[in-house]
Amino acid sequence: MYLKTLLLGTCSAALLCGFANAETLTIATVNNGDMIRMQGLTDDFTAKNPDIELNWVTLEENVLRERVTTDIATKGGQYDIMTIGTYEVPIWTKQGWLVALDNLGADYDVDDLLPAIRAGLTGEDGKLYAAPFYGESSFVMYRKDLMEKAGLTMPDAPTWEFIADAARKMTDRTAGINGICLRGKAGWGENMAFLTATANAFGARWFDENWKPQFDQPEWKNTLDFYVKLMNDAGPQGASSNGFNENLALFQQGNCGMWIDATVAASFVSNPKESTVADKVGYALAPDTGLGKRGNWLWAWNLAIPAGTQKAEAAEKFIAWATSKDYTKLVAEKEGWANVPPGTRSSLYANADYEAAAPFAKMTLDSINAADPKNPAVRPVPYVGVQFVAIPEFQGLGTTVGQLFSAALAGQMSVDDALAQAQQVTTREMTRAGYIK
Incomplete structure (x- = not known):
């Protein structure tokens, strides 16, 4: 014992x-x-x-x-x-x-x-x-019922022109419906992930082959003008504070006609336990402008x-x-x-x-496979990365530029001022870091 x-x-x-x-x-x-x-x-x-x-x-x-x-x-x-x-x-x-x-x-x-x-x-x-x-990559998630109500049919591979037209037609602010929800929250991995990938489709790039910043070029002006005007016309109030999670909540609650963001979101917007519009969601490739690059990232x-x-x-x-x-x-x-x-x-x-x-499975895989980190832009670049530039300095630069672009979206500064300051701060940092001789 x-x-x-x-x-x-x-x-x-x-x-x-x-x-x-x-x-x-x-x-x-x-x-x-x-x-x-x-x-x-x-x-x-x-x-x-x-x-x-x-x-x-x-x-x-x-x-x-x-x-x-x-x-x-x-x-x-x-x-x-x-x-x-x-x-x-x-x-x-x-x-x-x-x-x-x-x-x-x-x-x-x-x-x-x-x-x-x-x-x-x-x-x-x-x-x-x-x-x-x-x-993940990124793609378009959209309300099939609202698209039909607007008299439109979403192509598998839409253009930005189509997306903008559809967003404006789907907007019904009296009913709490914004035609489109896009990232506005400042951060190199928040609004700048979306805007850098979008800029690729518009022919823009962060740097030319000699690491000279390109925010003073017309392609970036076109990108940011398009984005700010679209969000003013068809985006949610306070969009400059919205990142991935905020837009996910808006879409799930039925407040977005379209949302262009990470493919991983598809399982959440199509889950009836979490989404009020789960049975109404369709998917399409990220948009292009006909220049040969879509705005889809790789992450x-x-x-x-x-x-x-x-x-x-x-x-x-x-x-x-x-x-x-x-x-x-x-x-x-x-x-x-x-x-x-x-x-x-x-x-x-x-x-x-x-x-x-998972009705989004094939579109997700196609989007991932279509992303090309080594050749992300229409014109040659010295960097790797679709929605980011794979250099140590980008984390700080991306966030600073993201703050400027978020301010432009909020109406706190003009698009021209935001781009001019982005060009100035990026040139200064790249010179200090030795990229620009």
């Missing part, structure tokens, strides 16, 4: 010791719907890994970028896993700031990752430095391990779980196939269950 009690006591002590020695991973992530959903499903991970606990730091997109960039650049060590984008991965990899993901497991199947997404996350050594949680939100963490092994276990085929199946079981994280794996787009549940 004494021996049995002693053994039980030893086992209890061991369990307590195991709990006390559990590693806590601090994970910084963005407050987008797919990440919120992931947090609700992490009991599956902790059940399989009882020696690992999770501490979530969930932040608005602009704040997340600022916090993780500051932390990794200063070796702050606040986070063991960071949610970062396609922009950061190659830059931070070259700086030696990220841990290579060499041990994701035999059944992870790296080769199943979509080539367009994987390429942006692979270092010059051929190793993966971040794993994609979801991938992935990825999980990566900062080089300063002491918990890389546990962090990699979590990343392998969250970006695996099994996680996709888990979401499908709990939430339905239409709500699984899109845009990362070829196998998902070969899955008949997903294709049947």
